Amino acid sequence: PELNARLNAIYRRRKFQGHKILEFGDIRVNTDNHEVFVKDMPVILTIKEYELLLFFITNKNRALTKQIIAEHLWGDDADFLDSFDFVYQHIKNLRKKITAADGADYIKTIYGLGYKFSEE
Numbered sequence: 001p002e003l004n005a006r007l008n009a010i011y012r013r014r015k016f017q018g019h020k021i022l023e024f025g026d027i028r029v030n031t032d033n034h035e036v037f038v039k040d041m042p043v044i045l046t047i048k049e050y051e052l053l054l055f056f057i058t059n060k061n062r063a064l065t066k067q068i069i070a071e072h073l074w075g076d077d078a079d080f081l082d083s084f085d086f087v088y089q090h091i092k093n094l095r096k097k098i099t100a101a102d103g104a105d106y107i108k109t110i111y112g113l114g115y116k117f118s119e120e
Helices: 002-013 047-058 066-080 085-100
Strands: 021-024 027-030 035-038 041-043 063-065 107-110 114-117
Touching: 021 047, 027 047, 047 066, 047 085, 047 114, 063 066, 066 085, 066 114, 085 107
Parallel strands: none
Antiparallel strands: 021 027, 027 035, 035 041, 063 114, 107 114
16 A cells, blocks of 8 residues: 555645656647647546546556556545446546547456556
């Protein structure tokens, strides 16, 4: 738990090494003004959905457990949560918004483990 907390603190402080525009497949994120585009169409995300998308993009092609995702989104407060149903809900909403804008479903469910953000 402590190692995960430290890693998540590093992720939260990451400034994307000066990159203002992050791209992954059909998705483009302007980190200066928090704008998200899918195939050049603007997509409105909640703060948590936006943070989740950035976390997925910066950890693309890596398997992420629900625990790791929860700790990233809620920090140390994740230890006090009874379940990770909210993680599933945010992922479902993010997936729905990306695909509604005609984007690919980049969020892959890994049974028994968590999720992976991938073009595969």
